[in-house]
Amino acid sequence: MSLLYDLQLRRYYHIPNDTADVYLFLQQHSIEECVAHYGEDNRETIEDYIDFVISRELGFKDQQLLPELTTLDLSWDRYADITNVIIEYNEAIDYDGPFFRELFALHVQALEIRYYHAVTLDKIRAFVERFNGTTLKYIKLVLSYDKVLDLQLLDKLVKQYPRVKSLLIHSSPVLRQEKIFDGSVPVVFFDKPINSCMACGEIRANYFVSNLELFTESQHYNTCLNRKLSINLNGYIKNCPSMQEDYGHVATASLRQVLDNPVFRRYGSIRKDDITVCRDCEFRHACTDCRAYVENPEDVYSKPLKCGYDPYTNKWEDWTQHPMKQAAIACYGLKETNN
Amino acid sequence: MSQKILILSQSHLESTTDHVCLWMDYLRIPFLRVNGEDFFRFENLGDLPGDTATAAVWYRRKINSFPVEYSLKQADFQTQYTLKRFLIDEFNGVYSFLFHTISRHKWLNDPLSEDRLNKLHVLALARQHGIPTPFTEVVTTRAAIAGLLGLYQELIVKPLSECIFVEGADGEQYKMLTKTINSANLRMVPEKFFPSLVQEKIIKKFEIRSFYLDGDCYSMAIFSQNNQKTKEDFRNYDTQRPNRTVPYKLPAELELKLDQLMRSLGFRTGSIDLMVDMEGHYHFLEINPEGQFGMVSYPCNYYLEKKLARLLQQSISHEEEIHQQPERKERTAAVTVFPGER
Numbered sequence: 223m224s225l226l227y228d229l230q231l232r233r234y235y236h237i238p239n240d241t242a243d244v245y246l247f248l249q250q251h252s253i254e255e256c257v258a259h260y261g262e263d264n265r266e267t268i269e270d271y272i273d274f275v276i277s278r279e280l281g282f283k284d285q286q287l288l289p290e291l292t293t294l295d296l297s298w299d300r301y302a303d304i305t306n307v308i309i310e311y312n313e314a315i316d317y318d319g320p321f322f323r324e325l326f327a328l329h330v331q332a333l334e335i336r337y338y339h340a341v342t343l344d345k346i347r348a349f350v351e352r353f354n355g356t357t358l359k360y361i362k363l364v365l366s367y368d369k370v371l372d373l374q375l376l377d378k379l380v381k382q383y384p385r386v387k388s389l390l391i392h393s394s395p396v397l398r399q400e401k402i403f404d405g406s407v408p409v410v411f412f413d414k415p416i417n418s419c420m421a422c423g424e425i426r427a428n429y430f431v432s433n434l435e436l437f438t439e440s441q442h443y444n445t446c447l448n449r450k451l452s453i454n455l456n457g458y459i460k461n462c463p464s465m466q467e468d469y470g471h472v473a474t475a476s477l478r479q480v481l482d483n484p485v486f487r488r489y490g491s492i493r494k495d496d497i498t499v500c501r502d503c504e505f506r507h508a509c510t511d512c513r514a515y516v517e518n519p520e521d522v523y524s525k526p527l528k529c530g531y532d533p534y535t536n537k538w539e540d541w542t543q544h545p546m547k548q549a550a551i552a553c554y555g556l557k558e559t560n561n
Numbered sequence: 562m563s564q565k566i567l568i569l570s571q572s573h574l575e576s577t578t579d580h581v582c583l584w585m586d587y588l589r590i591p592f593l594r595v596n597g598e599d600f601f602r603f604e605n606l607g608d609l610p611g612d613t614a615t616a617a618v619w620y621r622r623k624i625n626s627f628p629v630e631y632s633l634k635q636a637d638f639q640t641q642y643t644l645k646r647f648l649i650d651e652f653n654g655v656y657s658f659l660f661h662t663i664s665r666h667k668w669l670n671d672p673l674s675e676d677r678l679n680k681l682h683v684l685a686l687a688r689q690h691g692i693p694t695p696f697t698e699v700v701t702t703r704a705a706i707a708g709l710l711g712l713y714q715e716l717i718v719k720p721l722s723e724c725i726f727v728e729g730a731d732g733e734q735y736k737m738l739t740k741t742i743n744s745a746n747l748r749m750v751p752e753k754f755f756p757s758l759v760q761e762k763i764i765k766k767f768e769i770r771s772f773y774l775d776g777d778c779y780s781m782a783i784f785s786q787n788n789q790k791t792k793e794d795f796r797n798y799d800t801q802r803p804n805r806t807v808p809y810k811l812p813a814e815l816e817l818k819l820d821q822l823m824r825s826l827g828f829r830t831g832s833i834d835l836m837v838d839m840e841g842h843y844h845f846l847e848i849n850p851e852g853q854f855g856m857v858s859y860p861c862n863y864y865l866e867k868k869l870a871r872l873l874q875q876s877i878s879h880e881e882e883i884h885q886q887p888e889r890k891e892r893t894a895a896v897t898v899f900p901g902e903r
Contacts, residue, residue: 301587
């Protein structure tokens with residue numbers, strides 16, 4: 223199958239390869255030429271394809287080809303050496319050092335703060351407070367469920383700190399989705415615990431995103447790790463909390479040295495087009511990817527372990543049950559966290 | 562003394578300026594951002610940004626609203642408005658002093674040309690450069706409109722200056738947008754009225770907004786014709802059903818003419834509005850020299866904020882060259898005379 227990405231309206235359409243071929247042919251040819259090419263028998267089908275595109279406002283009919291409607295430039299760039307940060311919060315760690323301050327002077331855009339265990343609102347406030355006055359735009363809080371932290375209190379929190387634009391509450395008694403701050407901030411109550419980074423790296427259809435940022439970055443870089451940095455529970459600097467390698471401790475490391483370290487930068491340059499199986503997958507430029515848990519732990523270019531999609535059969539299967547994946551599951555010690 | 566890029570903007574509602582500043586910082590281009598609000602902090606004229614420390618100026622915005630409010634003891638609508646106008650004029654009085662104190666060649670756009678830009682003049686100038694424009698007239702009577710409706714099926718009426726927002730007594734807001742006049746609604750037009758701009762209505766296939774940056778046109782096609790709300794004016798945004806906006810390449814010949822037009826006005830940046838009619842002909846509408854380019858840059862992936870930062874950076878190196886030239890010549894001369902020394 224193929225994927226038709228609507229990068230502006232952030233939608234995608236899963237279409238057969240034959241349909242995609244017709245669309246590609248129509249890029250350079252008139253409708254009549256297309257009918258002539260595929261045969262009069264296919265006229266109705268071709269017209270249906272065209273009607274579909276028009277109904278979704280993906281195109282229009284005209285008297286002539288319009289070469290002035292040029293293809294989109296797919297280059298990608300950002301004004302920051304690090305755009306996204308994940309912190310696995312630990313109150314025993316000192317986040318006041320030069321590494322931390324220099325990191326957020328880089329114009330980091332988004333930060334995820336993960337609290338695996340219950341924490342008081344005062345402590346959350348004190349931590350979020352330090353980003354006032356930085357160019358950070360977006361904070362996502364991952365919190366452990368606490369019945370004291372009701373929606374009213376969370377609403378007050380996000381109004382006081384408008385950088386907080388998303389909340390995920392794990393270990394919640396029921397799965398539900400709410401919105402606070404006049405509907406602008408989603409709060410997801412997740413009914414399973416998130417108590418370590420082992421839960422990360424799942425590839426699911428509802429994680430797929432069709433937008434310009436991801437699509438263009440994915441052409442050149444790894445969308446999960448490019449220009450991204452994490453500080454794990456013990457204060458070690460990593461590409462992501464789930465990766466094996468670390469680049470020193472937040473208390474002592476030099477930010478410049480980490481950024482210039484070719485090992486640190488290596489993962490960011492692994493494109494979906496470089497990865498086995500993924501390179502043939504129609505979802506590859508909408509995908510989150512994962513380099514921490516892969517099918518063959520010896521091969522950094524192998525498919526994400528926690529992906530159950532087969533692009534050759536277009537079927538989703540439960541990855542945890544797949545016989546070929548059991549060795550890797552055991553290797554990462556993922557058995558216990560799965561169910 | 563090392564020179565900086567001067568960015569004149571405002572402190573709020575300016576994501577485009579913020580974005581350019583982030584790129585300037587990342588690319589390590591020295592700059593100074595002065596917001597209109599800063600003029601209330603300056604203690605005297607000496608605090609205004611000066612010529613010698615400035616390599617180039619990007620003049621984006623003056624100010625949105627003053628950080629202080631004044632009212633008269635016996636306030637009524639009329640005097641309140643007069644006072645507001647007066648304060649704006651006072652503010653402009655000190656602000657536009659910069660147009661004279663900082664050398665004109667350093668401004669990305671000639672500030673005096675920008676400040677007194679006239680829509681009718683721009684249209685006339687465009688025609689002089691061979692750029693097609695819709696038939697445009699300023700009329701004062703219904704009879705004149707009736708006469709024009711004999712030549713053109715429909716006309717539009719729009720302000721000669723800028724659109725305004727009107728607020729009602731209960732805070733309700735009214736937007737001024739382009740309106741159509743045809744034989745069906747002609748009777749609603751008063752017999753005599755304030756001099757008003759009317760223009761031949763172009764039935765558009767799509768609109769084009771082009772951001773002009775130092776000789777290059779970065780264009781975007783806006784498909785608003787399927788949407789009743791935005792059919793006449795795409796600024797009448799529909800957030801539920803956004804207009805499709807895609808990259809577009811204008812014909813080279815038209816780009817060349819637009820380049821000449823912008824140069825003749827002393828502009829190195831600006832937004833250009835065009836329309837493409839059902840037959841595929843282009844119609845030039847207007848220039849917006851201060852240009853909202855975020856709405857073109859993002860959907861077309863043009864990175865205009867970065868390109869603008871790079872253009873400003875060039876101005877720094879250019880200014881340095883001018884200042885260092887005599888010094889460099891001396892050094893070269895010394896080297897030729899005494900090749901062994903250094």
